[in-house]
Amino acid sequence: MSKIFPFQAVRPARAFAGLVASRPYEDYSEAELRAQLDFNPYSFLHIINPGYKFQHEIAGEKRFGMVKNRYLEFKEEDILSKDANSNLYIYKINTREHTCCGIIAAASVEDYENNVIRRHEDTIAQREELFKEYLKVVGFNTEPVLLTYPDNETVDAILKDAMMQRPEYEFGTNRKEIHSLWKISDPEKIKNIQAEFAKMEKLYIADGHHRSASSYLLAKESRDSNPDHTGREPYNFFMSYYISESNLRIYEYSRLIKDLNGHSKEEFLILLDECFRIENRGLNVYLPERKNQFNMYLDGEFYSLYLRKTHFKVTDSLSELDAHILYEKVLKPILGIKDLRKDKRIEYIHGRNDLIEIKTRVDSGEFAVGFGMLPTQIEEIKQIADENLIMPPKSTYIEPKLRSGLTIYEF
Template sequence: MAIIKPFKGLRPKKELAEKVASPPYDVLSSEEAREMAKDNPFSFLHINKPEIDLPPETNIYDEAVYQKGKENLDRFIKEGILVQDEKPMFYVYRQIMGDHSQIGLVAGASVEEYEKNLIKKHELTRADKEEDRVKHVNTLNAQTGPVFLTYKARPEIDALMNKIVQGEPEYDFTADDGIRHTFWLVDKDEDIKALQELFKQLDCLYVADGHHRSAAAMRVKQMRQAQNPNHTGDEEYNYFLTVIFPHNQMYIMDYNRVVKDLNGLSVDAFLKKVSEKFDVQKLGASAEKPRQKHEFVMYLNGEWYRLKARPGTFNENDPVEQLDVSILMNNLLVPILGIGDPRKDKRIDFVGGIRGLEELKRRVDSGEMQVAFGLYPTSIEDLMAIADAGKIMPPKSTWFEPKLRSGLVIHLLD
């Protein structure tokens, strides 16, 4: 069962939606956000990354940052930039990036189902980042960034969603990056009830992206429940802001790696060690993406190489061990390059596939890094298999595109 709840969304005025909507808080540095929002007083970054309105030396986890976020949210409401809907409803959010289109339902998902693992996870969270979202949500009394959920597609849900998007949208704009965002209100009682009934038929939901936001929602719910002697389970803090897409509309790009040095090895010695676990083919100066699972490309010393994992280097029956990110980690990054915990090791960095292989080449040619690895994208089926098995993916396994815009709708907690 998947319990979803309509809510009274806090949203931008129609004419301001394009100016308000911003990239998610966790894909921009404070400097990038400050630059993006400097000429736009309506940007949601003033709420989602409020340190941009404080001195640059301010620690992003300082209490003043959360208070500035609340101040900015209150101002947006007072000035009528954001207005709350009068009745609870669902929303439909479609994104179009090139030839790819995905249609998701914006809804409140059950924190209790998350606690019971009926909303399944596949990543661990970092304590500092989770605490940051807890403080942000609790201080603002609002969930400002949606969690990206997915489910095993159902034709009945597709049919109803496709019917809804035939209506007049509330928002429809193309952002600076060329991605089109269209947003519909689902305010008819019969559509709301039908969607709830259809989602109840699902076995579970999966967190695709937003593990820190969903974990924070659980902690805030638990805090508020403990403080509320009249807790009923119907309070808004029992639900968290989500956009829920069918699995067959998900678009996962490669998530690539760059490493600062060869761990004291010469280029020849490094290549010799790599060839013990991988078939190595020199490609020359031209970049080529991996063509299939268990195949990698590597950029080193001005040349590209194709690597193919040899049989026996991984367990094909283990949903985690057979992931390409695991194969690369277990057979090359750890034993040859000496990478420790990839969440903390300063010698490794990660590059989203949206930046292309040229970004890998640039990072190495600049001298900042010495070797780069391009991976074949993890599949949504791999993600669900790992979540179903109760296992955890290695960090930085999936890069979802397009990213959900923040600020199109906010879930207030009371």
Template sequence: MAKIIPIKAVRPAEDKVALVTCRNYDDYSQAELAAWLNFNPYSFLHVIHPAYIHSQKISWDKRFKGVAHKYHDFKNDGIFVEEEKPVFYLYEIQSKTESYTGILAGTSVDEYNENKIKKHEDTLQYRVDLFKEYLQQTQFNTEPVLITYPDSVEMNTWITLKKKSKPLYSFSTTTKQKHTLWKIDTESEMDWLEEHFATIPNLYIADGHHRSASAALLHKENKTPNKENLNYFLSFLISESTVKIYEFNRVIRDLNQFDTTSFMEALTSIFNVVCKHQELWKPTEKGEFGMYIDGKFYALFLRKKPNSSEILENLDAQILYNQVLNPLLGIGDLRNDERIDYISGKQPITTIKELVDEGEFAVGFMLYPIDISEIKTIADADLIMPPKSTYIEPKFRSGLVVYEL
């Protein structure tokens, strides 16, 4: 069963919600960040990036204490309000091309530890430890773990009906997205949601592996048995058919011991190589790869599929690593090798062309995105995908719903 609980959340005052909420801190350029902080006193960026001018000169401990202090200032100033009782939320994100709707709830740390909430991505321990310290110092989280559940006609019908009711918030952002939040606070609705999810044997983490691992570590180290909120972590639950999965493309700084001619010759033993000249070509199915080098695009078609029944060995990201990145280009550690960088598939492939043309990188590779069934198969087999295999949407806005610990 999948256990979800309503949360006694803190959220922006209705008249300030569009001013308070923000994208993930890392999404902002330095100029953009400075502009928001200078001209919008209500932005949640003031909370997650306190004393921003001096932030690079202070320790993590002092920075986290500053986050906690600024958060309480926002509450004391009435920028945030607290729900009177635990509730669920229905949340919709709409852009010109995409629409995502899901449930905001608490999910069980115990079920995460028991692998009923399944994972497909590895974590870096230092990042888990650092975010655990953040949670411990600030005592709140506003970045939910993105979790998928199986599609259900019953759930879809309920969501459609709920959307006809008056929302708690409805606002637009400068990224031309519309955000709508409904409160689910009647006993009958909350009971129905809990009972519906109780029939689901497993949930799957789509994005947020470090956040869930940090919550589990904090729960393990907790010495205060009465802190019930530590038994759950904030989650955004969305049907698996609506989650959007992009690939992560690869750019490499040099060709190792090769020049362009000898590198192309080495590739022809692995792929059928077709020159596409200036056509912005991307793979159209699994087993195809795009490449940009020396001012031209190429289509790469595997001559021979991997002789393995292992699902990991058949992932395009792993094939590229096994056949090209490691043996030819000498890339060993995909996480830490400074010769490789990653470009999300949401960005146009002209980004890769520009990076190579400018000389910062020698070659770029484009992959075909995996689908949710592959992620579930890997998670069910307790396997871990190669680093940077997926870029997943939707992305949640910071400061919209705060879960206090």
């Protein structure tokens, strides 16, 4: 049984919403970031980059304390304020490619602990601990974990009805996106949504494994140190964006490798031939058509790689995953890439970027070879999570990417 809870979000005033909302920090170029910080005093970036006020780079726990100070300043200036009542929040994003819609709500740490909320990616303990300390100091979270659920007609109907009303926010961005947000405050509608989620045995983390793991660590620490723990304290929940499977967009990550691990081009192709049927496509861009097919760019030419059936043995759902096959058959044994997270010889480009970028970066000499594949499907992600397996790093690039600062969850 899955759970979904309303909460009292801290939000920008209507007039400030488009100015406050920001993309993820790492998504900005240095020039964009400086422009936002110089010319938009309302940007949420001022909260998460508090040292800019003093033109000084600040890190560690000192930064955490200053993030909290900037956050409190935004509240004191009435740029941000807390809703009087608990609500569910509908967040809709229209882009040039598609429209997605979901519910921002509080998810249960207990569901995460009991594997009702299932995960498919590994996390790094050091990052979990760092973000837990960050949450503990600042006392809020502004980046929802993406949780996906099977399409549900009843939930869709409730959302559609709520969106007939005037949104709390509606603003455009320089990326030609329209962001809209509505509140669901009617107790009966909230109860009906909760009843539908109670019928779902499982939810899946689409994006935000470290955020959810850190929230769990914070909840466990807070619970253990609180003799009056009831289970209703804010630390027992974490902000999430509940989105139906049909609203998700999943893209692939391409792999770029800096060298051929000491092999000549000819030696490398001969080694690949053991596991793959190879066809030289010349300057014709090749895109895989089905699973177990890969595209490769090497020395000014595109290649198609088809996995030989004699080298394909299914042992579990992970063994069928293209990202895992590429690692097991090429990256590790031939190119010597053993640690996909730490090896400096590998870089990733998500599939929303054109293959021309791969060609450009290989042609420049920065990289020796690039590989691409089809995107992972949601059913593959769910099956791997159900089997308690872990996908290789950078197996999926998932959208939507939400704006920070529109809803904030306080602990």
